[in-house]
Amino acid sequence: MNNVLVVGSVALDTLETPHGRADNALGGSATHFALAASRFAPVRLVGVVGKDFPREHIEMLKAQKIDVTGLEIADGKTFRWHGRFVGDMSRAETVSVELNVLATFQPKVPASFASTPFVLLGNASPDVQLAVLNQLKGPKFVMLDTMNLWISTQRAALLTLLPRVDAVCINFEEALQLAETTSGAKAVRKILDLGAKMLIMKRGEHGATLATRDGQFTSPSFPTDRVVDPTGAGDSFAGGTLGYLAQAGGEKDAIRKAIIYGSVMGSFAVEEFGTRRIQTVTREEIETRARAILDMLSV
């Protein structure tokens, strides 16, 4: 069984959407990713929380086959994010951010995790991501996430990382920003020209595109009409993709199916606040949606 390692943020979120509000919900990109990936493969998590982090969340993660040996409990408070989605919920407004213990976090990959074959370098500064990459021993497939902040402030460092990983997984707007263009098609070519071996470009409810020098694949999103909270949809997409790829042993022809499973996990993630829906989704429910997407792709 291939393991998946994720290094990233664990948070307590306050979430407001047109459908209600959740206070101190379990969040963070590593959390959403890990829960989605754990549906397919055993997951190892490296992150940091504060002394205020509820014990029940740790128990829940453990119960979901997630190894939290690498979850440091530091002096101080857990990273907190307060976000608000209005209107069509296409963008989050950040009401407040408290980095807390995340501000000075230097991830240490436990020796027992160093040889994990499938790895997500979760959203962090390129320097931190590079430091994590240098702790890995012969990974089979490394996926890189990033965000608008690093694209604009740490561009050079980010560009040196691109050729060193197997895939960069970002959303459409981030891809445009990274490629300095307003066209998705141009962004794809430019990012491959910048040295990325594979680009996974998330288009929200319009689907996702996988691109390499050999060709492209596009999966539609699963058309759920129950969007309660978009938080974590992109992380759950990445978790479903990398989790499925690990389950399939990383074979090259599994990557297109992996994108479909990513889309499925993203569609479940939005149906409840925080991680609730991903915590309860069954493999049977996942397969039903994967079959629906396969049908949407068949000519």
Next chain:
Amino acid sequence: MNNVLVVGSVALDTLETPHGRADNALGGSATHFALAASRFAPVRLVGVVGKDFPREHIEMLKAQKIDVTGLEIADGKTFRWHGRFVGDMSRAETVSVELNVLATFQPKVPASFASTPFVLLGNASPDVQLAVLNQLKGPKFVMLDTMNLWISTQRAALLTLLPRVDAVCINFEEALQLAETTSGAKAVRKILDLGAKMLIMKRGEHGATLATRDGQFTSPSFPTDRVVDPTGAGDSFAGGTLGYLAQAGGEKDAIRKAIIYGSVMGSFAVEEFGTRRIQTVTREEIETRARAILDMLSV
């Protein structure tokens, strides 16, 4: 050979984009549609122009297998539109519109066109579209286009048309407006609930979705990175779709492939100002892009 009938606008456009400017370019939704559809099947056009309409455009349309028996040359000036695309060119700014002879146009379908099997009711007021529908004799497949203006001002009349046609072909924003929602997935269900037998929802560079009560299909757009002028892309998409469907004899299993050919024609349309690219594209170029999209869909 199955014919295609289009009833809609013929225009002289002034177009400004970040790539330049074209004055008095041949335009109009029926023109873009007809030229795209003519790559697949013989096309009949019903529309109106003024005495100022250049004879060379009429000769060009004729040379492209388009029957212009139904193109009325009325006293007055041709419909003119001046549009400007800025930034990412995702939306046109209308600089000016002169309806001219289009203002009072009541389309008359020539007797020789009345039994055409494949029909596009081009963008016009629902009353005008209904009057055209009532002149048709046993059409096999009628596709309806509309726009934000009619959705907001002629909603009731438009809703009575939906169940009377075989497909409604609109863009994503129009679908949200028609369904009074901010979710694409909800819009699809609502529009089917409103009585549409088939919805074709154009997502611009994110592709297009075909939806019926039996299921959905999504085609990616062909990722051209040469977007010079988006004018007519949606009309060319509709022309490619209905033209291919006519060529295939309207068989139910041809509709998914038809959407792919629509996407291909939309991708060519944007590569030059006005109708220039669609006028010169070869069937071989079309097939090359159709194969590329099929590869983007294969799992």
